[in-house]
Amino acid sequence: MVESTCIVAGGGIGGLTAALALLRAGVDTRVYEQAPVLGEVGAGLTLSRGAIKCCISLGLEAKLRENMAPAGDFAYVHFSTGARLPAPPPAPAKPGEEPDDAHIYRPDLHAILVDAVRAFGNDRIVLGAALTGIETSPGSVGAQFADGSSAKASLLIGADGARSAVRRIVFGEGPPVFTGKIAYRFMLPAEAAGDFAAVGGPACLFVGHGRVFNRYLVSRGRLLNCVALMRSEVWAQDSWNCPAAAEELLAALPGWHPSVLSLVRRAPPGKLIKWGIFAREPRQTWVAGRVALLGDAAHPMQPFLGLGAAMAIEDGTVLGRACAQLADLDAALAAYVRLRVPRANAVMRLSRTQGELFDTTDPADFPPKGAPSHDRAVGGFEEEGLLF
Ligand SMILES: Cc1cc2nc3c(=O)[nH]c(=O)nc-3n(C[C@H](O)[C@H](O)[C@H](O)COP(=O)(O)OP(=O)(O)OC[C@H]3O[C@@H](n4cnc5c(N)ncnc54)[C@H](O)[C@@H]3O)c2cc1C
Secondary structure, eight states: OOOOEEEEEOOSHHHHHHHHHHHHTTOEEEEEOSSSSOOOOSOEEEEOHHHHHHHHHTTOHHHHHHHOEEOOSOEEEETTTOOBOOOOOOOOOOTTSOSSOEEEEHHHHHHHHHHHHHTTOGGGEEOSOOEEEEEEETTEEEEEETTSOEEEESEEEEOOOTTOHHHHHHHOOOOOEEEEEEEEEEEEEGGGSOSGGGTTOSSEEEEOSSEEEEEEEETTTTEEEEEEEEEOSOOOOSSSEEEOOHHHHHHTSTTOOHHHHHHHHTSOTTOOEEEEEEEOOOOSOOEETTEEEOGGGTOOOOTTSSOHHHHHHHHHHHHHHHHHHOSOHHHHHHHHHHHHHHHHHHHHHHHHHHHHHHHHSOGGGOSOTTOGGGOGGGGOOOGGGOOO
16 A cells, blocks of 8 residues: 555545545545535436446445436437437447446535545645646645645645646646537426426437537436537637527527427526637646646546546546555556546547437437447446456
8 A cells, every 4th residue: 555645736526536435545635626615517318337336445435326316318319300219229238337427416526526535634625726736746735725725735636627736837838729529508397397308308409510518417316417519610719518499409400300499498597508629639648747637637538428537537436456465655656547547538539430420420320320328338447457
């Protein structure tokens, strides 16, 4: 077991999972989050089978099962006719594998992780601490924060999201690049969603020409999560996300099934949010000395497979296990890179491919043969491969 201390910059799903895994491995860890209060964006999240397996290995099974719902028979549906698109039957689960992906309300997952980290001490999460500087020396690393405070540890994890300050400071990279794609997201109370499940069942993805509309229930059936993804030539806003009018989204969905349009019309005023989707090219390493990147800071991915948070959860779990099983921190970091970079970079590429397939495939022919969304291995987590 590694005897060390760790600073985690960023208290999102990735940073908290890493902190929990490291604390369980005996590493004295503190999370530094820039926001003055903890929270997650009020939206849904698909948890892959692999991410669920990781969370279970971190002692979160009971809380997770209370809060998540199996994705079950998730249908692909034609955007205008509402007909179910024929898809290959899912491959059977392997022994010991979760049978299904699951849906969860992001704030619920975040709260589960916060509680689990704080079970090691309330002071394990420091709020209002925006990392602004890093100083490295052999065997240790120092962090400076915007309020003038500082901290020192033997390891620093940059889990500070797609616009990572750690990545900029340590690897000298600029901001991520606009992909030409945007997402519209909103949530509806289930009782305000009408008879939405009559077309496509309770959880489904409507597939159009270069546009998709995903919807499923979260928060024990209380809320319907809706996300539309599409191309957009311009991203005029400086901000990462901004409110949009329902009319704007309706205009982007000409000829779509009334089931979808009626949901958009019901979006609570001011709660329809437009996001630009930004990406980076895959990096071959995420470690420099005693600084390591994790989650979106390491591999921001396009959301077409819904696996970004799942990869962050896998990253944190693997890093914790490497620290638990290896005596030396540098060896643990080398194992982390060896085990995680190929997997996460492959999923980054597949997420981009999936987005391109939505652009180029006639909806009636979706999913085309070999679509990443229908490869069961993509969302799995192969523990047998974890040889430290
Ligand atoms: C439309 C859309 C749908 C998605 N759907 C899914 C899905 O269904 N399933 C899935 O697995 N993934 C999904 N994703 C991807 C997922 O949201 C991200 O991959 C995931 O949230 C990344 O987690 P993270 O902890 O690495 O980063 P973040 O969630 O971005 O967290 C970073 C944290 O760091 C903090 N921070 C930033 N800068 C600093 C600083 N300088 N100092 C201290 N703290 C700092 C931030 O405040 C934040 O709390 C989706 C993404 C989009 C855009």
